[in-house]
Amino acid sequence: MKLAIISSIRTNNFNDERIMQKITEMWKEASHHLSKHEGVTYGVYHNYESDYKGDYSLSIGIEDNNGPSIIEIPEKENYEIFKVNTTEEHGISNAWSKIWHQEENGTIERVYSFDFEKYYPNGEIEIYIAIK
Template sequence: MKVSYVKNLMLQGISVRTNNENEKNEETQKIAPLWAKYDEEHIFTKTLNKANNTSFYGLYLNYESDVNGDFDAMVAVEVTKAKNNAIVIENKKYLVFKKEGELPDVSIELWKEIWEYFEKNSDYERIYGIDFEKYSKQDEVEIYISIK
């Protein structure tokens, strides 16, 4: 885990409103179907002004409150111009967690570690701004948690 600053990151994709309670149940979860829709509808190929990298992102934003409230989830790629539903992250401070393993299990495991970390640790205060997962390799995830 390390502290990092994201200076100018523009991301564009598709989103859905959900909460962690919905995501525990296969019948009510929305994030896995969102990733499937992104793939099945070839959203990547339809996205204009993509940056020259192969990373995919899972964003969590517009938090109603905290880990228990509703939030928007988005599947996205980096773009060079902010248009339509693009999200722009400028000058934000993050605590970055990284883990290797088989997807999507490694992401789920890392989120559990993050929730536990913030329950037991007060070194950093989570602000529920824009959090995101970055997938640059097939067997690795970095999760950026917005902090004060």
């Protein structure tokens, strides 16, 4: 799958005190480009330094082969899909906490290649985690 990248940041879940500000600003910047987009929007986690405790890149993208910056997500990856409870105020961060908990408990084994959040036009959100 090829995604045209709208905006990107580099951050860390635990060592970046500006993480929420960076993510909010990134989405705000991307919203101008996404205002007429009616398809699926992706939040792609990539360029992992190590595991979920290390630095990583987060990019916002849409399915498009013609963007100025393209990320190609390998089609052959195995993914575990987590549905986000969008009725919860912190549904996305709660879902990530569950993913990290499962990783700590050894119930999922991540490969840290490409993970992504898939934002559907109907408001549903799924998180795809690349696993071994």
